Amino acid sequence: MASFDLNLLPIALAIFEERSVSGAARKLDMSQPAVSVALNKLRLALGDPLFVRTAHGMEPTPRALTLISPTRDIMQRLHTDVLASETFNPASTTRRFTIALSDIGEMTFLPKLLDRLRRDAPQASILSLSMAPLELSAALENGEVDLAVGYFPDLKNRNFFQQRLFSHDFICLLSADHPHRSRKISIEQFLQMGHAVIKAEGRSQELFEQFLIRRKIQRRIVLSTPHFMSIPFLIASSDLIATVPRAVGESFAQFSNIKLVEPPFEIPPFDLRQHWHRKYHKDGGNAWLRAVIAEMFSA
Incomplete structure (x- = not known):
């Protein structure tokens, strides 16, 4: 088995189905001499003529017949289990x-x-x-x-x-009751206010902190927290300001007493x-x- 060429089996199956070497060649898109060479290799490997020329075409020997059923099974498994494209059905998946x-x-x-x-x-x-x-x-x-x-x-x-x-970019959060009424905060106001700062694992928040460092902007930090979810409640009940990704601020504004104001500088989006x-x-x-x-x- 170590030296047996499994590529010969589909050729034997094609000869069996077509009952001719030329027919097998057409079916496999091979030349007739190439099919003949392959058949001779298979005969030599198995020690049997396998197919005998008769008036009705190439008839299989008993030894050839023992190859046909398992070869068909192998080819079918290859097509259905290996070569067939995976079909994913979202309506029925339990993934x-x-x-x-x-x-x-x-x-x-x-x-x-x-x-x-x-x-x-x-x-x-x-x-x-x-x-x-x-x-x-x-x-x-x-x-x-x-x-x-x-x-x-x-x-x-x-x-x-x-x-x-x-x-994505950033937005500032203030309590809805905060006296600031403009849609944008000035740099002077930003620096004067107390800040709630999120020190979370999310890498996006690091972008804002790095921006401040590059611009040498130092805030008056009143609170540092690793948790985003406490921010809307802390801001709603205080005069603090927080700067968060815009989608987060928009989500917070839907269920808490806060308002959104634009930061005083252009923060590069990510x-x-x-x-x-x-x-x-x-x-x-x-x-x-x-x-x-x-x-x-x-x-």
């Missing part, structure tokens, strides 16, 4: 999709995504998690995580694909993207989820 998101990402993406899954993939579910950059890279590679959606500048390896969704490992680029479920996210959030 759990794992997505790496920051808490900002959850607020931005999950409400709309869950609503879409409820409609198009009602039996599917989502696991949202947060990981350190090195852990996330490994998790995407081994399939533990399907997608990383948000701001992940560390996923630059050539083994990762990425797709830009939209650009891109939110979805990232996936090249191993799963052709995976049907992964491709479907990527298409859904791109459709809903691309701008």
Whole structure:
């Protein structure tokens, strides 16, 4: 078996079905001499003539007949289990999709995504998690995580694909009762106010902090917290100001007593993207989820 050429088996099957070497050659898109050579190799390997020329064409020997059924099974399994394209049906899938998101990402993406899954993939579910950059890279590679959606500048390896969704910038939050009435705050007011600062794991917030450092802007920090979710309640009940990604601020304004004001300087926007490992680029479920996210959030 170590030296047996399995590529000869489909040729034997074609000769059996066509009952001629020339017919097998046409079916396999090979030359007739090439089929004859292959048949001779198979005869030599098995020690049997396999096909005998008769008035009715090339008739199989008993030894050839023992090859036909298992060869058909092998070819069918190859086509259905190996070569056939995966068909993903969102309506019937029970797959759990794992997505790496920051808490900002959850607020931005999950409400709309869950609503879409409820409609198009009602039996599917989502696991949202947060990981350190090195852990996330490994998790995407081994399939533990399907997608990383948000701001992940560390996923630059050539083994990762990425797709830009939209650009994001920052907005300032004030209590709705704050005496400031303009849609934009001045740099003097920004520096005079007490600030609530989020020291979270999300890399996007680091962009704002780095911007301030480059511009040598020093705020009067009254509160530092690692939690975004406490910010709307803290701002609503105080005279503090906080600067957060715009989508986060817009979400907070929907359910808390806060208002949005533009910051006093132009903060460079950043891109939110979805990232996936090249191993799963052709995976049907992964491709479907990527298409859904791109459709809903691309701008």
